[in-house]
Amino acid sequence: MPDCIFCAIAGGDIPGRIVHETEHSLAFLDVNPLAPGHTLVVPKDHYARLDDVPDEITADLFRTVDELVPRVEEAVDADATNVGINNGPAAGQEVEHVHVHIVPRFDDDGGNPIHAVAGDVPDLSDEEMDDIEATLSES
Numbered sequence: 564m565p566d567c568i569f570c571a572i573a574g575g576d577i578p579g580r581i582v583h584e585t586e587h588s589l590a591f592l593d594v595n596p597l598a599p600g601h602t603l604v605v606p607k608d609h610y611a612r613l614d615d616v617p618d619e620i621t622a623d624l625f626r627t628v629d630e631l632v633p634r635v636e637e638a639v640d641a642d643a644t645n646v647g648i649n650n651g652p653a654a655g656q657e658v659e660h661v662h663v664h665i666v667p668r669f670d671d672d673g674g675n676p677i678h679a680v681a682g683d684v685p686d687l688s689d690e691e692m693d694d695i696e697a698t699l700s701e702s
């Protein structure tokens with residue numbers, strides 16, 4: 564995909580601090596890390612959102628994340644990690660090439676849990692929860 568910074572890194576056209584590679588996935592350090600060791604794991608091919616990624620590549624991507632989390636934690640002596648995807652612009656995705664953030668966390672680092680990403684937290688009734696449950700389980 565032209566003009567995609569992560570395609571450029573995957574294609575070797577621009578430098579990236581690559582820390583791991585599989586057949587379908589690439590992991591490199593975030594250029595503006597939220598913590599030491601902040602790592603991004605991407606499919607080598609361009610997909611904008613998680614739903615666009617073929618199953619085999621999704622499996623490789625998450626297997627790679629699973630392998631990397633303990634390595635990242637060990638490399639920077641982290642106490643924990645937040646692992647997440649900004650899946651679409653409304654969720655804060657700025658680079659439109661699927662990427663999983665692995666953000667090392669440290670005791671008392673002043674950060675927040677992943678719950679802090681939400682905007683106005685809704686006060687849903689039981690009926691609304693029932694509707695969502697039914698719609699989702701039937702989809």
Ligand code: 5GP
Nearest residue numbers: 568579591592593594595649655656657658
């Ligand atoms: P998003 O908001 O799309 O989930 O996050 C994009 C991430 O990509 C940001 O954390 C940002 O620092 C990182 N990023 C943007 N441009 C580059 C780049 O050229 N190289 C690397 N390694 N990371 C980048």
Ligand code: ZN
Nearest residue numbers: 567570609660
């Ligand atoms: Zn791309």
